[in-house]
Amino acid sequence: MNSFRRLLPSATSLVVFExxxxxxxxxxxxxxxxxxxxAVSYAVRGLEEQLGAPxxxxVHRAVELTDVGERFHADVSAGLARIQKSAEDIRAKGxxxxxxxxxxxxFASMWMLPRLPRLRQDxxxxxxxxxTSVRELDLEEESIPLAVRGGGDxxxxxxxxxxLLAPEVINAVASPxxxxxxxxxxxxxDLARHRLIWLEEPVRKACDWPEWFASAGVSYTSQSKGLVINDYVLVIQAVLAGEGIALGWQHLTGRQTRSGALVPVGGHVLETGQAFYIVWPRSRELNAHAARVRDWLLAEGQRDREASVS
Incomplete structure (x- = not known):
């Protein structure tokens, strides 16, 4: 870069030349x-002297690029265009x-929507x-800055x-x-003798009743699954309607449990060792607003974790 500055000490001359x-x-x-x-003529003349070539x-009342000038102009134009595009992107991002x-x-319905008034205030x-999507979107391909993902590592x-947004903690819940x-x-x-509601995830793998019972040391087999729903929001709506007992992911059902709308039952809590995370691409920096939303989400997650142990 120092050699570039010695060769072309003024970037303004490049803009004038272009x-x-x-x-x-x-x-x-x-x-x-x-x-x-x-001033234009002076800047161009100075650039020619620095480069050592016309x-x-x-000609009379006109100028035209020399062969060297044409090649240099193509490179300068391309370079300045890239700089301009980058600067415009940065400004737009800000x-x-x-x-x-x-x-x-x-997550959108049960975790995010109840918090929207506080988000708008903060x-x-x-x-x-x-x-929302049933599949995990490619954030880089879709140009999405933030996502919530569940996983182990x-x-x-x-x-x-x-x-970290929330650890994966699962208990059984019913309506009062x-x-x-x-x-x-x-x-x-005791739960095995009651009507259970099953979540059948279409894409993402989720804990099911046999896995939950096994974690409690109970062997569970069922001749019939009874009510099976492929949307977790509908699963919880069915629980609230008194249709049976379902597995409750605490980061989603914690508010309803604390309010009394849902009741923990069965006396067992499964901590899977997995968790839910806020993720964002390494390939680009978050703008200031996206970074603030990320930090706000993480603060809300911390608030939930503190509420769950108090």
């Missing part, structure tokens, strides 16, 4: 740049107030867009930065009306 070569007219270049024609043929968060429908300048996502009508199941074995 305009003069594009117009092949010093007067029109001066009008575009808000300079005098004499860049223009000067101004962008829309932040997209990719997440499952369950980050009034940010417009949050929530994009962040090294499974080498292209992303990760930050169900418990009143059928009694309180106090052990996992």
């Amino acid at each position: 305009a003069a070569g594009r117009h092949e007219n010093f007067t029109r270049a001066a009008e575009e740049l808000g300079m005098s024609q004499a 860049l223009f043929h000067r 101004r962008e107030v829309n932040v997209t968060l990719a997440a499952s429908t369950a 980050l009034p300048e940010v417009d949050l867009r929530i994009q 962040p090294v499974d996502w080498p292209r992303y930065h990760t930050a 009306a169900f418990v009143e009508a059928h009694g309180m199941p106090r052990t996992p074995a």
Whole structure:
């Protein structure tokens, strides 16, 4: 870089040269740049002296690029265009107030939506867009800055930065009306005698009842699954309607449990050792608004974890 500065000490001369070569007219270049024609001529002459070669043929009332000038102009034009594009991208990134968060429908509905009033209060300048999908979107391909992902080890996502949002903790939940009508199941074995609601994930692998019972040391086999639903939001709506007992992911059902809308039953909690993370691409920097949304989400996750142990 020092040798470049010795060769071309003034970047302004490159801007002047690009305009003069594009117009092949010093007067029109001066009008575009808000300079005098004499200043344009002086800058070009200085650049030629620095390079040791003529860049223009000067004819009566006109100029035209020399062969050397044409080659140099092509390189300068391409370089300045790239710099301009990069600067425009940075400026647009800094101004962008829309932040997209990719997440499952369950997370969007049960975790995010109840918190939107606080998000608007805490980050009034940010417009949050929530994009739900049954599959995990490629954030780089989709140009999405943030996502919520569940998994066991962040090294499974080498292209992303990760930050812990919530550990995966699963208990069984029922509605107060169900418990009143059928009694309180106090052990996992008690649960096996009740009507269970099953989540059948179409894409993502999720803990199921046999896995949950096994973690409690109970062998569970069922002749019939009864009610099977492939959408977790509908699973919880069925629980609230008194249709049976379902597995409750605590980061999603914690609010309803604390409010009394859901009741923990069965006396067993499964900590899977996996977790849910906020992820963002390593390939690009988050803009200021996306970084604030990320930090806000992580603070909310910390608030939830503290509430769960208090």
